[in-house]
Amino acid sequence: MKHLLAPLDRLDDFDEVIDVRTPLEFADDHIPGALNAPVLSNEERVVVGTLYKQVSPFEASRVGAALVARNIAAHLDTTFADRRQGWRPLIYCWRGGTRSGSMTTMFNMIGWRARQLDGGYKTYRQATLDALESLPAGLRYIVLAGPTGSGKTRLLNALEQAGAQTLDLERLAAHRGSLLGAWAGIAQPTQKGFDTRLAQSLRAFDASRPVFVEAESRKIGAVALPAALLTAVHASPCIEVHSSREDRAAFLLQDYAHLFDDPASLKAQLQRMIGLHSRERVNGWLALVDGGARAELARELIDRHYDPAYARSCHAHFTQLPHALRLEFRPNDDDVVEQARVLLARLDAASSAA
Numbered sequence: 001m002k003h004l005l006a007p008l009d010r011l012d013d014f015d016e017v018i019d020v021r022t023p024l025e026f027a028d029d030h031i032p033g034a035l036n037a038p039v040l041s042n043e044e045r046v047v048v049g050t051l052y053k054q055v056s057p058f059e060a061s062r063v064g065a066a067l068v069a070r071n072i073a074a075h076l077d078t079t080f081a082d083r084r085q086g087w088r089p090l091i092y093c094w095r096g097g098t099r100s101g102s103m104t105t106m107f108n109m110i111g112w113r114a115r116q117l118d119g120g121y122k123t124y125r126q127a128t129l130d131a132l133e134s135l136p137a138g139l140r141y142i143v144l145a146g147p148t149g150s151g152k153t154r155l156l157n158a159l160e161q162a163g164a165q166t167l168d169l170e171r172l173a174a175h176r177g178s179l180l181g182a183w184a185g186i187a188q189p190t191q192k193g194f195d196t197r198l199a200q201s202l203r204a205f206d207a208s209r210p211v212f213v214e215a216e217s218r219k220i221g222a223v224a225l226p227a228a229l230l231t232a233v234h235a236s237p238c239i240e241v242h243s244s245r246e247d248r249a250a251f252l253l254q255d256y257a258h259l260f261d262d263p264a265s266l267k268a269q270l271q272r273m274i275g276l277h278s279r280e281r282v283n284g285w286l287a288l289v290d291g292g293a294r295a296e297l298a299r300e301l302i303d304r305h306y307d308p309a310y311a312r313s314c315h316a317h318f319t320q321l322p323h324a325l326r327l328e329f330r331p332n333d334d335d336v337v338e339q340a341r342v343l344l345a346r347l348d349a350a351s352s353a354a
Helices: 008-013 023-028 042-054 057-077 098-110 120-134 152-161 169-173 191-204 227-234 245-255 263-271 279-290 294-317 336-353
Strands: 016-019 089-092 115-117 141-145 165-167 211-214 238-242 325-328
Touching: 008 089, 008 120, 042 057, 057 098, 089 098, 089 120, 098 115, 115 120, 120 191, 120 227, 141 152, 141 227, 152 165, 152 211, 152 336, 169 191, 169 211, 245 294, 263 279, 279 294, 325 336
Parallel strands: 016 089, 089 115, 141 211, 141 238, 165 211, 238 325
Antiparallel strands: none
């Protein structure tokens, strides 16, 4: 079977990548662009695993083989019914074992030029971890720092529209990064899924051009940033984004509108701040929610929670922040892309003069 193995670096040689793991394994993480065609369902994998532990490896193999054969047959009648002769799929499972080997063998018997990923998903996962260790140091970052509500993410998006390279960690994490930062109706990726998204983004950058990135904590919601990226970003030059208090409050009212529209959820999240703030203060915020005082609550959160947290965190970690370029940003205006272009021109002029 060794002649049917293909290394990870030949991924682009194939017409399609097929992940034969269970839907749960696939949802946890997978090679970008892979098609999930499970040879065992979530429940069937549990059955086979239980047989292996409680009865015997032979019985598990016998039952598993029958299930795999039936599921591959079903995929041939449906998922792969329209694949042409000469089709070249790369097939993988957890570690390049029986599940992917079974489909690879059958596909080659049919006449397709199927290959099995050597080492399976485990090889891909290790390559992702290696990339997250090595790639960050090879890029130049410009960090957008500034307190919550100053519009850093909006500026980052505007810079992208203006042609700059940007690394939007909050988009990759599906979370705004703050305690109230969960995206409405959208679950965060798993840690493995986030790592895959991040590695894919890092590989796509042109190392000769700077990458703009927002200052973030070690964790964005439930996912953690890799140490190598944090080290590189923390030592990078900064732009400190400033907006007026009223602009920031108005921005928060827009950005967190889904929370303000769901008072019960907002109150539940505010109650999680007990410990960071006194019960008396949090109760005051809850009263503002009950009274519909959105603007006052936004200003309170800026003054009492976000600004002190920013002062503690950013100045402790971002070593170049004392030398940051100051940017007065109007996050609620319609000309944010033009503001981004002016910033890029300003940076180009400073670079030329240096």
